[in-house]
Amino acid sequence: MYASFQVPLFSLAILLRDRPDLASGPVALIRSTPDPDTSTSSTTAKPVILAVNHAAAQYRVTKGLSPTKALARCPHLNLISSNPADECLHQDALRDYLASLGPDFEETATGIFILDLLSIPHAMKFPGEWAEQALRKATPLRLPIDISLARTPDLSILAGQSPALRHTLRFNSDPIFCMAQHPTFAIRHIDSQPIHSLNQISTEIALES
Structure with missing residues (x-):
């Protein structure tokens, strides 16, 4: 079992x-990238939208x-x-947090980790309870975090696309915990469905036990 x-x-x-x-309110993250239209040898920085929050997306502001x-x-x-410097500090903090949960974890991208639960008996036996405890332990980070459990590392990442399959930590003035409707995910649950159906699991697709 793995947790993303x-x-x-x-x-x-x-x-x-x-x-x-x-x-x-609506917020967008920008960064400068090389301008592909420049014909000179010197690279011109061209700012683009890198990410947007939900409020900005409501106005059709999109990445790129x-x-x-x-x-x-x-x-x-x-x-x-x-x-970038702040991102490195927070990535280090996330790394320390994962190390406090278990020894066998891997960084797959910035802000994304996979933890092997084989050496954590409580997680294997009570996955939902363990996920809630892991989220509560993350509250000092004051970052939104999604935890999803599945039989393989790739499936745990995939499960994070579904609100019904991910355990979430969000913040208002206080931490807000939302536990997954289905604690673990296996590919057989959607073997006859397209990948985008993950977003419909909670309402339209009943998972097999």
Whole structure:
């Protein structure tokens, strides 16, 4: 059994963690990338939208837009820049957190980890209870975290796409815990369904026990 730990929109989440004044409105993360249209040898930095929060998405602001186009769709959009040094500090904190849960974990991407639960008997026997305890232990990080459990590492990442299959930690003024409707996930649950059906599991697709 494996558990995936995912911080949704990691780079944006760490910037908004201590900015509730921004988090409640539309926000987009921007970064500068090489301009593919330049014909000179010197690279011109071209800012693009890297990530958006839910409020910005409501205005059809999407990843890859230029700031000009994004502001045309949402004039009161807040644009913030990524902070690589801060991201490294939070990634280190996540690494320490995972190490406190179990010894056998792997970083698959920034803000994404997979933990092998084989050496954690409580997680193997009571996965839902263990996931809740793991989320409560993460509250000092003050970051949104999704935990999903499955028989393989890839399936645990995939399960994170479904609200019914992920255990979540969110923050308002206090931590908010939401436990998965189904504690573990196996590929047989959707073997005759398209991948996008993961979002419909809680309402339309009944998982087999």
